[in-house]
Amino acid sequence: MSTKYATNVKWGKESIEIQLDPSAGVAGLKSELQARTGVPMERMKIMPKSKGLWKGVLKDNFDLSTMKLSGIKPPIQILMMGSATLPVEPVKKTVFLEDLPPEEAAKMVEPSGLVNLGNTCYLNSVTQCLRVIPHLRDSLKSYSPSAANNSGGNQQQAQIHALLLKSLLGTFDTLDRSPAAISPNNLVMATKMAFPQMAQTGPQGQPMQQDAEEFYSSLIGAAANELRGDNVIRAAFHGEKCGADELNGAVNVIDAVFGLKMEETLTCDELSTAAAGDEKDAMETDGNALVEPSVTTYDLHRKLVCNIQGGSDASSQVNVTHLAEGIQLSLTGKVEKYSDALGRNAQWTRSQKIARLPPYLVVQFGRFYWKATPDSQDHAGVKCKVMKPVGFQGTLDVYEFCSDSVKKVLKVARDKIAAEEEDRVAKKLRGEDDDDKKEEGKLEEAMETEKTGDEDEDAALQAALAMSMQPETEPQPPVGPGLPADFRGLYELFAVVTHKGRDADGGHYMGWVKADNSDSRKALTGDNDDKKREKIGDTDEDNDDWFVFDDDEVSPCKTEDILKLKGGGDWHMSYLNFYRAKK
Numbered sequence: 001m002s003t004k005y006a007t008n009v010k011w012g013k014e015s016i017e018i019q020l021d022p023s024a025g026v027a028g029l030k031s032e033l034q035a036r037t038g039v040p041m042e043r044m045k046i047m048p049k050s051k052g053l054w055k056g057v058l059k060d061n062f063d064l065s066t067m068k069l070s071g072i073k074p075p076i077q078i079l080m081m082g083s084a085t086l087p088v089e090p091v092k093k094t095v096f097l098e099d100l101p102p103e104e105a106a107k108m109v110e111p112s113g114l115v116n117l118g119n120t121c122y123l124n125s126v127t128q129c130l131r132v133i134p135h136l137r138d139s140l141k142s143y144s145p146s147a148a149n150n151s152g153g154n155q156q157q158a159q160i161h162a163l164l165l166k167s168l169l170g171t172f173d174t175l176d177r178s179p180a181a182i183s184p185n186n187l188v189m190a191t192k193m194a195f196p197q198m199a200q201t202g203p204q205g206q207p208m209q210q211d212a213e214e215f216y217s218s219l220i221g222a223a224a225n226e227l228r229g230d231n232v233i234r235a236a237f238h239g240e241k242c243g244a245d246e247l248n249g250a251v252n253v254i255d256a257v258f259g260l261k262m263e264e265t266l267t268c269d270e271l272s273t274a275a276a277g278d279e280k281d282a283m284e285t286d287g288n289a290l291v292e293p294s295v296t297t298y299d300l301h302r303k304l305v306c307n308i309q310g311g312s313d314a315s316s317q318v319n320v321t322h323l324a325e326g327i328q329l330s331l332t333g334k335v336e337k338y339s340d341a342l343g344r345n346a347q348w349t350r351s352q353k354i355a356r357l358p359p360y361l362v363v364q365f366g367r368f369y370w371k372a373t374p375d376s377q378d379h380a381g382v383k384c385k386v387m388k389p390v391g392f393q394g395t396l397d398v399y400e401f402c403s404d405s406v407k408k409v410l411k412v413a414r415d416k417i418a419a420e421e422e423d424r425v426a427k428k429l430r431g432e433d434d435d436d437k438k439e440e441g442k443l444e445e446a447m448e449t450e451k452t453g454d455e456d457e458d459a460a461l462q463a464a465l466a467m468s469m470q471p472e473t474e475p476q477p478p479v480g481p482g483l484p485a486d487f488r489g490l491y492e493l494f495a496v497v498t499h500k501g502r503d504a505d506g507g508h509y510m511g512w513v514k515a516d517n518s519d520s521r522k523a524l525t526g527d528n529d530d531k532k533r534e535k536i537g538d539t540d541e542d543n544d545d546w547f548v549f550d551d552d553e554v555s556p557c558k559t560e561d562i563l564k565l566k567g568g569g570d571w572h573m574s575y576l577n578f579y580r581a582k583k
Helices: 022-037 102-108 121-130 134-142 145-149 155-177 185-194 212-226 230-237 253-257 323-330 404-429 435-448 455-468 521-525
Strands: 005-011 014-020 045-048 076-081 260-268 283-285 288-290 295-301 304-306 332-339 344-356 360-365 368-372 381-385 395-397 490-500 508-514 545-550 553-558 573-581
Touching: 005 022, 014 022, 022 045, 121 155, 121 185, 121 212, 121 490, 121 508, 121 545, 121 573, 134 155, 134 230, 134 253, 145 155, 155 185, 155 212, 185 212, 212 253, 212 490, 212 573, 230 253, 260 332, 304 323, 323 332, 323 360, 323 395, 344 404
Parallel strands: 005 076, 304 360
Antiparallel strands: 005 014, 045 076, 260 295, 260 344, 283 288, 332 344, 360 573, 368 381, 395 490, 490 508, 490 573, 508 545, 545 553
16 A cells, blocks of 8 residues: 655645645646645646755656655645636535434544542643643654553553553543543542552542642652653654654653753852963962852753742732743742851852743743741641732743853844844835735735736746745754744633632632644644734734643633633633644
8 A cells, every 4th residue: 555645735825725645646636636736637726835856847748656755844835826717525514413423423522521530620621631642642642651660660550550541541532532521530540550649539538629730840840750762652653753762861751742951051159250271360368369169960851841930929019910020030039958068068150041942831830839837836837829910921931041152043033033024124125016815826926817827827827937946955953853944932811720729738620722623733733724823902812722631521722711810819810831832
């Protein structure tokens, strides 16, 4: 059986998705396009948009099997010109919702919720957010518990973790098949077995409320111990962009999908720091230069923290009002550490930078903190909640949080986009049309005048030929696994876990998930549709569709509702933000 390749054919304003079969030849490709568009085969002009295809207009005698299509980023992009003169049969037959089986009907209606089994909203909200991450789901499908257990270690713990992951995948699959809310009995039971602290009960025997972030961290920690090895990592990324250079030390799926490699630098505040052997800036004492070289180490984190600067650090003068400010604050600080040059402990400045980026980024808002109560006879302290508002947008730019080496790679794509924007603005000021509008206008005019051989068609054809002949740009070193080649350091918000209430050990958690997650991989490859999106007021923020999961109740909402989850009152406020890399 021949291999088929996902292909997107741009025809005027339409985009047609087909499966390209090289063994069928050019005639087979044109025949399928004729059936889909009504353009006669003899009137088609097919040109490449993806690099690595043929040059110019596709000829009837060209052998498609000579191309290395497996090395081209899917879907393959093709441009077609031609006027439709033939009737087109409907692609799909009309089917009513009542006639569909339950698993198909579940795909047509609002996603299903999870029943609250007694203060399990913390679990329900996190599960709904993780459900739409295809990399995690694909790795769970390829996970073999027996193979993981053969690596040794605590066999009983490995078996419990295997049961937990199996229950998680089973919950995902059941949600996909069911048009109604389901009861996560197996997942709740496996969670309490794996993490006994989450099986705590109150004075009357009722289940106690748990921390959603603690559940999330415990869950991915267990998954990191089990989802190890090259095979399961390749399954998560479908074998794409997950080599040793991209993984950069990640040995399990969790660290590859969520992990950030952090570069931490410590500099001594009491001495002028100098590199080893560099005495230019060193302090002079009794004629001897005291040199305290900076200390650089690397560590792996699975989330970023937004330091809201509340609670025990109330003496701080920093007023955090935005997510980026809180993240920057958490990456710096003061520590006490032994100084070899001074022979005693000294104050050091800690600075962290991201040395490897993940395809998915999780940010925790530091809403909860422990407050000591030395004057109380009942308890040593209480867990408090910071209510202050901290705003965020639908896109998070991590460029300023990255190391110099990562910034250097990201800057290439950022400069390219900036130059294109400057060129677009300059042309607009000169009264010229936008490039995209000009190209579409030429294509439409060429299609309308093709019968008469209008000269404008030749101009459009030459423009398309020039586009297909453009030289390939020099590839940049990878900054993380599964990231787009032209990644700029921008992440798109797609899920949020919120907490409502003033009691850190009570309250209620809910999950908020973006509605266009049927194929989240499109956000990483840049294969999103080009339709015009609704904006929020006068801003550039897309007002996309979302769903809010209040346990078994699911309701639609908008991006503008999500951006109101910044806190400052008794309404739901963001606690965990889930981002995915965008083109």
